[in-house]
Amino acid sequence: MKSTRQFVAVAALAAVVVSGCSKISNDVSTDASSIAVADGGKLTLAASSPMVDWNPLSAAGDTTGQRQQQWPFYPHPFLTNPDTTVVPNKALLESAEVVSTSPMKVEYKLQQKAVWSDGTPITGKDFEYTQAVQDPKKCAACKAAFTEGYSKITSIETSGDGKTVTMTYAEPFAAWQTLFNYILPAHVAESYGDLATSFNTGFTKNPPKVSGGPYVLKDYQDGVSMTMVKNPKWYGEPAHLDTITTRYISSQGAQITALQNGEVDFVYQNPTLDTVNQVKAMNGMKVLLGSTLTYYHLGMKTTGDVMADPALRRAIATAVNLDDMRKRTVGQYAPDLVTMKSSAYVPGQKVGDVPAYHDNTDELNIGKGDTKAALEILQNAGYKVTDGKLILPDGKPLRDLKLLTLSTDVLRMELAQIAQSQLKQLGITIVIDPADSARYSPALRQGSFDLMATGTALDLGALSLQQWYGTGAARSFGYSSAEADKLFAEAAAELDPAKQVALMNQIDKVLLADGVVMPLFASPQMAVYRDKYTNIFINPSKYGTTMNVEQWGLRK
Secondary structure (H helix, E strand, O other): OOOOHHHHHHHOOOOOOOOOEOOEEOOOOOOHHHOOEEOOOEEEEEEOOOOOOOOOOEOOOOOHHHHHHHHHHOOOOEEEOOOOOEEEOOOOEEEEEEEEEOOEEEEEEEOOOOEOOOOOEOOHHHHHHHHHOOOOOOOOOOOEOOOOOHHHEEEEEEOOOOOEEEEEEOOOOOOHHHOOOOOOOHHHHHHHOOHHHHHHHHHHHOOOOOOOOOEEEEEEEOOOEEEEEEOOOOOOOOOOOOEEEEEEOOOHHHHHHHHHOOOOOEEEEOOOHHHHHHHHOOOOEEEEEEEEEEEEEEEEOOOOOOOOOHHHHHHHHHHOEHHHHHHHOHHHOOOOOOOOOOOOOOOOOEEOOEEOOOOHHHHHOOOEOOHHHHHHHHHHOOOEEEOOEEEOOOOOEOOOEEEEEEOOOHHHHHHHHHHHHHHHHHOOOEEEEEEOHHHHHHHHHHOOOOEEEEEEEOOOOHHHHHHHHOOOOOOOOOOOOHHHHHHHHHHHHOOOHHHHHHHHHHHHHHHHHHOOOEEEEEEEEEEEEEOOEEOOOOOOOOOOHHHHHHHOEEEO
């Protein structure tokens, strides 16, 4: 058996170092054990999106708001700390390690006391079900958010008591710690039917019947609120707050008003200049600003009547001024949050000890607002601008291009409006499609856009990009590149940090050159809560602030 030390070190792909900035900082201690917390009490927090899909692993359910709201109901083998380090969840695991590298085997030892809220033990059966519904070989009809990694697992062996689970992989898989982020209850799945029925219908349409986390669902009123209470069978350190209620308030401004009026106690959202100024003027509030592993970007569809032309996409990517977008939005309250020049890594990110972030957009002259160069690209491809309108090589005017964005996210709306203004210089008319939270994700996956303003979480290493840009991937909107697919496969299996970084930067250049992604900046996040509460942090991962929900409480 080979040493597993180096294997485990590079597997924590989400354990990164993010460069800080003077205006964006998480200035709260992350050592919850040092803060005295009272038992009991309640808290009300605001969320913009009600539950659309109750399955956090489905393509429709794996969204920022739904992931965060459902985190307290499920077991999770690994956790991301506020400093971005990835650690085992000691409540669930005695240990998790690679015990062999040829073939690769990972062994999980579960805590004996880990049970679902109905008393059913959490065992290897739950891992087996969760793997099967995300493996197309076992369930081709399951509509999983992504399948990479799960499809590489060739067998799962479980001990007699179900508490030791050993997985064998067909090939090395560096990101094994990112798998099984939500473990679904196998015994509940059985009550719903076969794999596809239970996954696509049972877990999707039904609120969770049991919990494997610190809280259980008590009440849900669609579009109004969700209430959870302590899980009496919770096997970890006891939760403090008796009740946590989520109120659905779609507008960011309305959430701040609700906080000011005492209707909610906690707001967690992307900040704007107005909201930052508002909350800093309130008395009795703790205000935290921090950057995350999610980043904002523009993207383009690469198929269809006009967007399939690489010349048009290159011209658009050359003409947009991404630094201007940053300065006119987050730059107003976070001037040191830099413009990203990579879609693969955020500034300052490391894999192991290897610096990962490279300035790849400069090399390709992307995002600099170079209108002259953009017009030359178009002219060389047979386009021309007549009376302020871009004319196609066939002599017809370019139709209006649709830019899809999320209406409830003020920052995305601002980015869309700036892009609309910038592209007028090329004779391109942009029509903004402000989708609500229910329509936005399906529209992305269906490719119902020409351009988009969205965000991508980089928690999953190569998987973060593969699930968007791999051919036929779960979140793919039609993009396909044989070169990118080859590099994705190599990066997912590469255990050497330096080689993995090199592969990821090659992927980055392919995606940038194709115009499928135009990176903007790491997503800022703001947490504002009444200062009578404590142990609430900005979590940089895509799973959000509820990752340590059992530690939340009232100060003694």
